[in-house]
Amino acid sequence: MSFRREAHVPRGGPDGGDGGKGGDVIIIADENVSSLTNLVGHKHWQGERGMNGKGSRSAGRDGPDIELRVPPGTLVKDEKTEEVLCDLDHHEARFLAAKGGRGGRGNKHFATATNRVPHEFERGELGTSRTVMLELKLIADVGLIGKPNAGKSTLLSRLSRATPEIADYPFTTKYPNLGVVRIGFDRQFVLADIPGLIEGAHAGVGLGHEFLRHVERTKVLVHLIEPIPADQTDPLTNYRAIREELRLYDESLTTRPELVAVTKCELSESEAVAEQLEAEIGHPVFRISAVTGKGLPDLVNRVFEVLKGL
Numbered sequence: 313m314s315f316r317r318e319a320h321v322p323r324g325g326p327d328g329g330d331g332g333k334g335g336d337v338i339i340i341a342d343e344n345v346s347s348l349t350n351l352v353g354h355k356h357w358q359g360e361r362g363m364n365g366k367g368s369r370s371a372g373r374d375g376p377d378i379e380l381r382v383p384p385g386t387l388v389k390d391e392k393t394e395e396v397l398c399d400l401d402h403h404e405a406r407f408l409a410a411k412g413g414r415g416g417r418g419n420k421h422f423a424t425a426t427n428r429v430p431h432e433f434e435r436g437e438l439g440t441s442r443t444v445m446l447e448l449k450l451i452a453d454v455g456l457i458g459k460p461n462a463g464k465s466t467l468l469s470r471l472s473r474a475t476p477e478i479a480d481y482p483f484t485t486k487y488p489n490l491g492v493v494r495i496g497f498d499r500q501f502v503l504a505d506i507p508g509l510i511e512g513a514h515a516g517v518g519l520g521h522e523f524l525r526h527v528e529r530t531k532v533l534v535h536l537i538e539p540i541p542a543d544q545t546d547p548l549t550n551y552r553a554i555r556e557e558l559r560l561y562d563e564s565l566t567t568r569p570e571l572v573a574v575t576k577c578e579l580s581e582s583e584a585v586a587e588q589l590e591a592e593i594g595h596p597v598f599r600i601s602a603v604t605g606k607g608l609p610d611l612v613n614r615v616f617e618v619l620k621g622l
């Protein structure tokens with residue numbers, strides 16, 4: 313509340329300016345951020361307070377907003393109900409996590425014909441506060457799928473700078489790994505190594521169920537088939553089993569573009585397996601070897617073409 317007081321201006325009238333708005337807390341997806349680690353350890357984020365209004369009709373400055381930058385693919389969930397409040401799925405997507413309070417109005421707003429000396433003014437509102445959970449879902453262009461031990465992690469490590477764990481036993485990979493596959497100077501795609509899928513994965517068996525969610529978010533699938541599985545299973549049966557898991561989990565996954573590759577093709581048995589698969593699915597199957605590097609450029613180029621065509 314303020315009144316204009318100045319020499320030679322009798323009864324200058326009310327001139328209390330408005331208070332500034334409090335700063336918001338905004339969560340923004342930014343493709344230059346690759347993980348949530350920079351938010352770990354810091355639990356409270358508060359927009360700055362707006363400044364008070366002053367005399368001479370001067371309004372208080374708004375408090376600056378706080379912007380939390382997170383990788384695209386971050387889900388904002390309600391802490392209690394775990395309801396998804398926002399899916400920040402693309403660069404620059406924004407979510408207003410907590411709104412700063414509105415500034416109060418100064419007494420100049422309260423002048424009327426009958427009340428020319430208003431002593432009324434408003435106090436600023438309190439801002440809102442909210443507790444949210446941030447969860448990063450990966451967004452890869454291409455997902456590597458297949459039975460455990462098919463050679464998925466090895467392939468990812470050959471094609472990108474990712475360093476997933478590799479071993480000659482099933483279920484080596486417990487969490488998806490991401491790698492950027494570069495072709496020449498200016499073309500690239502993001503490849504995800506997804507933990508091995510087994511029968512019943514759609515219903516939660518093995519590690520599969522949780523990771524079928526990640527498969528769902530990829531645009532192209534590369535299905536790897538091991539020619540001589542250590543568990544003596546039949547490669548063709550394995551191929552069909554994975555396709556069936558995809559179908560049971562989500563029918564729409566069966567129409568997602570899929571490239572099929574027989575791995576470990578430096579082993580002599582692999583050619584017969586590739587031919588059988590081609591007969592079954594009616595289109596060419598890649599023969600690749602992460603050991604010799606054979607077939608890798610062909611596969612990568614084809615993946616890139618399919619992505620470009622989408």
Ligand SMILES: Nc1nc2c(ncn2[C@@H]2O[C@H](COP(=O)(O)OP(=O)(O)OP(=O)(O)O)[C@@H](O)[C@H]2O)c(=O)[nH]1
Pocket residue numbers: 458459460461462463464465466467477478479480481482483484485486507508509575576577578579600601602603604
């Ligand atoms: N001979 C040969 N062995 C390979 C090739 N690629 C992978 N392997 C071997 O196959 C085994 C399994 O490879 P991984 O890359 O761990 O298989 P994965 O599909 O990621 O397996 P999970 O993570 O358990 O699902 C390892 O012993 C690899 O060394 C290949 O091209 N030729």
Ligand SMILES: [Mg+2]
Pocket residue numbers: 464465466476477478484485505507
């Ligand atoms: Mg693996």
